[in-house]
Amino acid sequence: MELRQELKPFFEPETVAIVGATKGIAFGAGLPLCLxxxxxxxxxxxxxxxxxxxxxLPVYPDVEAIPGKVDLAIVVVPAxxxxxxxxxxxxxxxxxIILEAAGFSETGPEGKKREEELKEFARQAGxxxxxxxxxxxxxxxxxxxxxxxxxxxxxxxxxxxxxQSGVFGNIILDWGPENGIRFSxxxxxxxxxxxxxxxxIEYLADDPATKVIVLYLEGVQNGRAFLSxxxxxxxxxxxxxxxxxxSEVGRKAALSHTGSLSGDDAIFEAAFRQCGVVRSDDFFxxxxxxxxxxxxxxxxxxRAGIITSSGSMGVQTADTCVNLGLTIPDISERSRNEMKKxxxxxxxxxxxxxxxxxxxxxxxxxxxLSDPDLDGIIGIPVLPSFVAKEFVRQGVxxxxxxxxxxxxxxxxxxxxxILAPIGNRAWIEILREAFGDRVPIIxxxxxxxxxxxxxxxxxxYLEKTK
Amino acid sequence: MELRQELKPFFEPETVAIVGATKGIAFGAGLPLCLxxxxxxxxxxxxxxxxxxxxxLPVYPDVEAIPGKVDLAIVVVPAxxxxxxxxxxxxxxxxxIILEAAGFSETGPEGKKREEELKEFARQAGxxxxxxxxxxxxxxxxxxxxxxxxxxxxxxxxxxxxxQSGVFGNIILDWGPENGIRFSxxxxxxxxxxxxxxxxIEYLADDPATKVIVLYLEGVQNGRAFLSxxxxxxxxxxxxxxxxxxSEVGRKAALSHTGSLSGDDAIFEAAFRQCGVVRSDDFFxxxxxxxxxxxxxxxxxxRAGIITSSGSMGVQTADTCVNLGLTIPDISERSRNEMKKxxxxxxxxxxxxxxxxxxxxxxxxxxxLSDPDLDGIIGIPVLPSFVAKEFVRQGVxxxxxxxxxxxxxxxxxxxxxILAPIGNRAWIEILREAFGDRVPIIxxxxxxxxxxxxxxxxxxYLEKTK
Numbered sequence: 001m002e003l004r005q006e007l008k009p010f011f012e013p014e015t016v017a018i019v020g021a022t023k024g025i026a027f028g029a030g031l032p033l034c035l036x037x038x039x040x041x042x043x044x045x046x047x048x049x050x051x052x053x054x055x056x057l058p059v060y061p062d063v064e065a066i067p068g069k070v071d072l073a074i075v076v077v078p079a080x081x082x083x084x085x086x087x088x089x090x091x092x093x094x095x096x097i098i099l100e101a102a103g104f105s106e107t108g109p110e111g112k113k114r115e116e117e118l119k120e121f122a123r124q125a126g127x128x129x130x131x132x133x134x135x136x137x138x139x140x141x142x143x144x145x146x147x148x149x150x151x152x153x154x155x156x157x158x159x160x161x162x163x164q165s166g167v168f169g170n171i172i173l174d175w176g177p178e179n180g181i182r183f184s185x186x187x188x189x190x191x192x193x194x195x196x197x198x199x200x201i202e203y204l205a206d207d208p209a210t211k212v213i214v215l216y217l218e219g220v221q222n223g224r225a226f227l228s229x230x231x232x233x234x235x236x237x238x239x240x241x242x243x244x245x246x247s248e249v250g251r252k253a254a255l256s257h258t259g260s261l262s263g264d265d266a267i268f269e270a271a272f273r274q275c276g277v278v279r280s281d282d283f284f285x286x287x288x289x290x291x292x293x294x295x296x297x298x299x300x301x302x303r304a305g306i307i308t309s310s311g312s313m314g315v316q317t318a319d320t321c322v323n324l325g326l327t328i329p330d331i332s333e334r335s336r337n338e339m340k341k342x343x344x345x346x347x348x349x350x351x352x353x354x355x356x357x358x359x360x361x362x363x364x365x366x367x368x369l370s371d372p373d374l375d376g377i378i379g380i381p382v383l384p385s386f387v388a389k390e391f392v393r394q395g396v397x398x399x400x401x402x403x404x405x406x407x408x409x410x411x412x413x414x415x416x417x418i419l420a421p422i423g424n425r426a427w428i429e430i431l432r433e434a435f436g437d438r439v440p441i442i443x444x445x446x447x448x449x450x451x452x453x454x455x456x457x458x459x460x461y462l463e464k465t466k
Numbered sequence: 467m468e469l470r471q472e473l474k475p476f477f478e479p480e481t482v483a484i485v486g487a488t489k490g491i492a493f494g495a496g497l498p499l500c501l502x503x504x505x506x507x508x509x510x511x512x513x514x515x516x517x518x519x520x521x522x523l524p525v526y527p528d529v530e531a532i533p534g535k536v537d538l539a540i541v542v543v544p545a546x547x548x549x550x551x552x553x554x555x556x557x558x559x560x561x562x563i564i565l566e567a568a569g570f571s572e573t574g575p576e577g578k579k580r581e582e583e584l585k586e587f588a589r590q591a592g593x594x595x596x597x598x599x600x601x602x603x604x605x606x607x608x609x610x611x612x613x614x615x616x617x618x619x620x621x622x623x624x625x626x627x628x629x630q631s632g633v634f635g636n637i638i639l640d641w642g643p644e645n646g647i648r649f650s651x652x653x654x655x656x657x658x659x660x661x662x663x664x665x666x667i668e669y670l671a672d673d674p675a676t677k678v679i680v681l682y683l684e685g686v687q688n689g690r691a692f693l694s695x696x697x698x699x700x701x702x703x704x705x706x707x708x709x710x711x712x713s714e715v716g717r718k719a720a721l722s723h724t725g726s727l728s729g730d731d732a733i734f735e736a737a738f739r740q741c742g743v744v745r746s747d748d749f750f751x752x753x754x755x756x757x758x759x760x761x762x763x764x765x766x767x768x769r770a771g772i773i774t775s776s777g778s779m780g781v782q783t784a785d786t787c788v789n790l791g792l793t794i795p796d797i798s799e800r801s802r803n804e805m806k807k808x809x810x811x812x813x814x815x816x817x818x819x820x821x822x823x824x825x826x827x828x829x830x831x832x833x834x835l836s837d838p839d840l841d842g843i844i845g846i847p848v849l850p851s852f853v854a855k856e857f858v859r860q861g862v863x864x865x866x867x868x869x870x871x872x873x874x875x876x877x878x879x880x881x882x883x884i885l886a887p888i889g890n891r892a893w894i895e896i897l898r899e900a901f902g903d904r905v906p907i908i909x910x911x912x913x914x915x916x917x918x919x920x921x922x923x924x925x926x927y928l929e930k931t932k
Contacts, residue, residue: 026904030852030856051917055804058891065744085503102812102822103812106812106814107811107814108814109814111812148850148852149852150851150852150890161634163778164778165776165777165778166776167775167776167822167823167848167850168776168778168779168850169779170850171776171779171848171850171888174850174851174889174890174893175888175889175890177890178890180893216778218778218781238570255710281912282782282786282910282911282912283779283782283888283910284909284910285910309633310631310633310634311631311633312629312630312633312634312636312684312751313634313637315749316708317748320747320748340911341571344576345569345573346568346569346572346573348572348573348574356568356633357568357633382633382636382637384614384633384636384640385616386496386614386616387638390496422637422749423637423640423641424616424641424643424644425639425644427640443472443750444749444750445748445749446747446748446749
């Protein structure tokens, strides 16, 4: 069967059995209600020999007692009784299982043996398995989830994530919404006894809702296959990675966490570069990259313009840019003349362009966005909150605080623009409202420089391998 | 006069004149009302020849018309008319001026000449001046401010900041409160025509409310004097610095921003290390250091223990620690046995200690905080929000989600503990409530590693130079 068809039930199941559904307090206990609220009540089949009814739905003693076809089973029973559950699933004709239980290869030899048995059984029965030791799948498009997540995290977005750790999946789904991160699909694969990152990268590469693929792995299954797949996919959409296990200690810890062998770091580093995969050193930096790669145009070169209302942050950002191999050229004669027409006498018209308290951030941004000598712009808007409040009180629309920019200057086809505001939440919200979906809002000026550099290098990679 | 006495009116003025107070919309217009609300109504003298009354207070045509003594003048008139204002201040016997106007040396030769004139006049008249091109002083202890700031930012704390840029001062005061940063004093010195960082470091070194001195400079006035002063002060309290202007472009930009010459970076780097000054490469990292240095004990060595409920973040943090020259030793036999008594079978008892969904974060933290083989602990508590909500609904007190730790394990004298939670705001707030003033809450796990390394190196510096 084609991979896309084979994995479809994990993302768009027609009927879902939850094996181990319970009324008690336990991992997965909230899932039936959540799925029901998300529109899956009619497609939900609950299984537990010790329950009769949960949230008003009948509970079956085992999967074989369920009338009709079952597309996908979410298995939340303890590790030692998973094999009989798998056997029942096979008899029922279920071809897709999300196995969430922990207690397998990550715990040592005994767990490893248990995982091997299950794996072999699933292989022979032709069952595809995500897990164990994971929380499975979240698909915002149809609100299908195999784990309890906040409703806010189901607002659809362009970022898809493949992670090993279930907890990591939960964290980013909790953390994302307040931080302007919206997901298409989040898949955690745990010990990946069957479905691994290779299958999922392949699947997401063809998924039109996914603009960026984000990976958090503690090691890759098959280095050679990963690299050749990645080289193919990165021509179509960006792959971003936070790969841990770089130090000796990290490698040992990764082994005990998800049973991963994470290999020599220098080799991975070089290999990632060769196949166009963009790597981040830290968690928040990874999602800054995801924001930018899902929205911003790629800069045609490394020439960055910086505009700010805080001179110090302009200096600081210019430094970071230069250290990353970007250039901060002078702005063009034409831009200089444009600015001279509107700027007060005290403003020094240069790159970085510090508009200070002139209120000309929007106008200045318009001017340098059209500058032919700059490949992209980093904007660092800051505004003391008492000033912002006063404007809002006077009925000035928030967007105009940072300029009502012509649409053709922004988004795909326009010039690269990255914003890194600093201030309180109200200020960040004003900027999200003004620029939200068309411009990436990055968590710090220094990370904006890192993001610019990564975008420029990705474009260079695409040019070089064309 | 002793420096402390000389600078006192800037922080604890008995009467304050605002020269250029106005009812209109202008820089500084909100200040009279704010100072009045902060308890300075009786001590406030407003000056403007074109106003009669502001917020119910009489307005004097010039400072000489004010009855009685004036301690401090805040001057917000435009640059070209500052000299006559200074002359009037001298005649009135005012010895301290905060000069907020821009339009001086940062704008070019003409402004520089104007600044030189004022400077020479003030020197001859024996007037101390903060500024120009700044927002002056915020002192949370007595709520004295020379600029409009949000009320929340006036909650007193242990961090004092000296910055050049006024906007930078505004940003951190807006940004701080929501991010767990509380200030003692914030002083922006702009073009520092008289009072500079040397005076202020000296002042803050003897200020009992200041536990940590944070500097954001685009260059130092007098390198040799700075280093000898810093070497003396860092023996008493930490000095943290974000120094921009490292690249050629940054240096040029710094020159136009605050007229600073920022010099060769490698020299500064080495010099900072030699005098125990702790340097940060980025804005948020600077305040992570400030949080930690104002609260945490210094670790006795470089051996870090890591405890987390997210295995992946444990691996990621261990990597960062090792890359920074810290070690992640095995936990002691005793700790291992303690943990074995309470841990479920699946838990792998090692460093990093991943307690997963066991709910044993608090217990594990207690155990490794007492481990003689570890010099300090980085905790990365994560908890899916639906779990946290369920606990709270059941009336479980937030603090117990992360363990009710014995007080003697925390704070001064206890072992170094740094927390870097990831999650939504509600989760971060739970941790702030549980640990708030006794444990630094750091913005990312990777920065927690950086902070640990900086604390350890600072202690090494103190030992070495004892």
